[in-house]
Amino acid sequence: MADAIVVDALRKDYGDVRALDGLSLTVAEGSVLGLLGPNGAGKTTAVRILATLLRPDAGTVEVCGIDALRSPQRVRPLIGLTGQYAAVDEKLTGFENLRMLGRLFRLGRTQARQRADELLEGFGLAEAAGRPVRTYSGGMRRRLDLAASLIARPRVVFLDEPTTGLDPRSRAAIWRITEDLVAEGTTVLLTTQYLEEADRLAEAVAVIDQGRVIARGTPDELKNRVGGERVEIGLTDPGDAERAQRAVRAVTAGAPCSYDGEGRLVVQVAGGASLMPELMREFDTAGVAVADLAVRRPTLDDVFLSLTGRPSPAPGQDTRKEQEEREAPPPDRVAAATGGRADGR
Amino acid sequence: MSTTVEHAGAHGYRWWISDAWEMALRNLKHIQRTPDLLMYALIQPVMFIVLFRYVLGGAIDVPGGDYSQFLLPGIFVQMVLFGSVAGTAVGVADDMGRGIMDRFRSMPVSRSAVLVGRTLSEIARNLVAVVVMIAAGLLVGFRFDGDPLPMTAAFALLLAFGYAFSWLAALIGMAVSGAEAAQAGGTVWLFPFTFISSTFVPVSSMPGWLQAYAEHSPVTVLVDTLRAWFGGHDAGSSAWQSLAWTVGVLAVCAPAAVARYRGKSA
Numbered sequence: 268m269a270d271a272i273v274v275d276a277l278r279k280d281y282g283d284v285r286a287l288d289g290l291s292l293t294v295a296e297g298s299v300l301g302l303l304g305p306n307g308a309g310k311t312t313a314v315r316i317l318a319t320l321l322r323p324d325a326g327t328v329e330v331c332g333i334d335a336l337r338s339p340q341r342v343r344p345l346i347g348l349t350g351q352y353a354a355v356d357e358k359l360t361g362f363e364n365l366r367m368l369g370r371l372f373r374l375g376r377t378q379a380r381q382r383a384d385e386l387l388e389g390f391g392l393a394e395a396a397g398r399p400v401r402t403y404s405g406g407m408r409r410r411l412d413l414a415a416s417l418i419a420r421p422r423v424v425f426l427d428e429p430t431t432g433l434d435p436r437s438r439a440a441i442w443r444i445t446e447d448l449v450a451e452g453t454t455v456l457l458t459t460q461y462l463e464e465a466d467r468l469a470e471a472v473a474v475i476d477q478g479r480v481i482a483r484g485t486p487d488e489l490k491n492r493v494g495g496e497r498v499e500i501g502l503t504d505p506g507d508a509e510r511a512q513r514a515v516r517a518v519t520a521g522a523p524c525s526y527d528g529e530g531r532l533v534v535q536v537a538g539g540a541s542l543m544p545e546l547m548r549e550f551d552t553a554g555v556a557v558a559d560l561a562v563r564r565p566t567l568d569d570v571f572l573s574l575t576g577r578p579s580p581a582p583g584q585d586t587r588k589e590q591e592e593r594e595a596p597p598p599d600r601v602a603a604a605t606g607g608r609a610d611g612r
Numbered sequence: 613m614s615t616t617v618e619h620a621g622a623h624g625y626r627w628w629i630s631d632a633w634e635m636a637l638r639n640l641k642h643i644q645r646t647p648d649l650l651m652y653a654l655i656q657p658v659m660f661i662v663l664f665r666y667v668l669g670g671a672i673d674v675p676g677g678d679y680s681q682f683l684l685p686g687i688f689v690q691m692v693l694f695g696s697v698a699g700t701a702v703g704v705a706d707d708m709g710r711g712i713m714d715r716f717r718s719m720p721v722s723r724s725a726v727l728v729g730r731t732l733s734e735i736a737r738n739l740v741a742v743v744v745m746i747a748a749g750l751l752v753g754f755r756f757d758g759d760p761l762p763m764t765a766a767f768a769l770l771l772a773f774g775y776a777f778s779w780l781a782a783l784i785g786m787a788v789s790g791a792e793a794a795q796a797g798g799t800v801w802l803f804p805f806t807f808i809s810s811t812f813v814p815v816s817s818m819p820g821w822l823q824a825y826a827e828h829s830p831v832t833v834l835v836d837t838l839r840a841w842f843g844g845h846d847a848g849s850s851a852w853q854s855l856a857w858t859v860g861v862l863a864v865c866a867p868a869a870v871a872r873y874r875g876k877s878a
Contacts, residue, residue, distance in 0.1 A: 371631060
């Protein structure tokens with residue numbers, strides 16, 4: 268299968284900060300690549316370059332076989348972009364937004380109206396079609412935004428953190444739409460901080476950190492690379508932590524064990540389930556009371572931790588900008604919250 | 613590699629017009645759906661007319677002795693400038709801070725059409741303001757004594773002048789960091805710009821060093837032209853000078869604004 272996106276050795280500096288540092292990746296036509304990484308890893312910068320919004324300092328970009336740096340205007344009709352926050356006009360109605368964007372995408376007058384109606388219907392927004400977008404909920408807005416990026420039936424869609432700040436139901440809706448897109452043969456590049464999102468939607472995942480790809484594979488391959496299961500132990504009394512860790516070491520012969528300081532132990536060990544009875548006996552002997560015990564397969568969170576030595580960013584550690592977006596601010600606050608200007612990061 | 617390549621030829625030209633039209637339509641809907649802003653834009657000229665006519669006017673000596681006749685052409689120019697500059701600067705700055713601009717830029721939309729559509733639609737706001745000012749002017753005793761043709765030309769020149777400055781405002785809107793900054797930075801310079809002219813007082817009443825500038829201010833030449841044409845006089849070289857300023861500001865600011873907009877979009 269041909270590659271719809273070929274990115275080679277992208278470099279982009281913002282002053283002293285190197286946002287992209289030799290980023291290379293390919294996305295096969297009709298597939299989903301999940302671009303995974305913490306804030307500031309360069310995900311959004313990469314998407315902005317691919318969507319012809321930003322020029323890199325070095326490197327090459329090909330979208331659908333077209334040199335996107337030399338001929339951005341030939342790439343634009345083929346792509347759709349959904350950004351981190353909804354890029355729709357607050358004062359226009361849902362219908363007016365889609366009709367206008369359809370016209371700007373070179374659809375005929377009638378065609379633009381039909382396509383707008385069709386998308387509003389398909390995205391569950393038909394009832395709200397005549398209302399100004401500022402009255403929409405965060406989830407509705409995001410759906411409209413996604414609809415807007417699909418007006419011209421693009422061959423490549425960039426979804427930049429499409430579900431950040433959405434409630435689970437809205438997130439599921441966005442996921443279903445994305446799956447439909449892929450079923451129709453659209454190529455999708457998805458950036459996300461939600462590891463379960465990449466797990467659910469992407470056949471291939473590229474983990475990026477500090478502007479370059481540090482691992483690539485299917486979600487399963489990446490999980491296997493980390494190896495083993497995770498045994499999570501919740502202690503009734505955090506005071507038992509030291510004794511509990513001793514007991515774990517005795518049973519697992521020195522498997523990596525981390526303690527969060529608040530009564531939760533995580534042990535990374537192969538064959539975790541088979542060790543459980545022995546572990547329980549050892550706890551019993553040591554007088555450690557266990558509140559809960561669970562064995563799970565490694566998640567992409569664990570992958571990230573083992574690749575970078577840092578945990579993937581939890582919501583609480585996000586930057587101010589993303590925290591504010593998470594709260595789905597009223598439209599008038601968005602400009603202020605983002606410093607009034609999308610800064611390309 | 614320039615985006616204009618794609619829009620060359622008759623077909624591209626048609627889409628350019630369509631793009632500009634869609635942008636203008638969008639902005640007109642914005643103006644219409646923000647009635648409080650429109651009200652503010654209308655109250656301000658009425659307020660200035662009343663304040664200057666009744667509060668300050670009595671203390672200002674003008675040639676001919678009738679301050680209403682002197683004041684109104686000046687108010688027309690000042691308010692059209694405020695309207696064009698504030699509206700465009702704030703609108704452009706606001707758009708820049710929102711994802712919608714990124715969307716436009718990632719689409720096959722003509723770069724220049726985005727700004728042309730916006731600036732053209734601002735003329736509509738000014739038209740409404742002009743109508744309100746005419747009504748207010750008539751109420752405070754202003755009389756249109758000129759011939760229809762020069763008076764029509766006067767309004768056309770006034771709107772064209774405002775249009776030219778809306779391109780300067782587009783540049784300001786892209787340079788500042790948000791709508792609030794555009795509101796402040798976009799309009800503050802207009803106070804000295806419009807006051808140091810023949811708008812409210814005869815230039816001859818100013819100190820000599822200020823006169824040197826005020827006499828040649830683009831605001832002065834336009835206000836003088838309007839005064840002459842509304843009063844049934846010959847505007848002399850003022851008319852040509854105001855036309856030259858209009859064309860000059862447009863010729864410098866419009867390409868600069870489009871270039872800057874392109875530059876922002878890679």
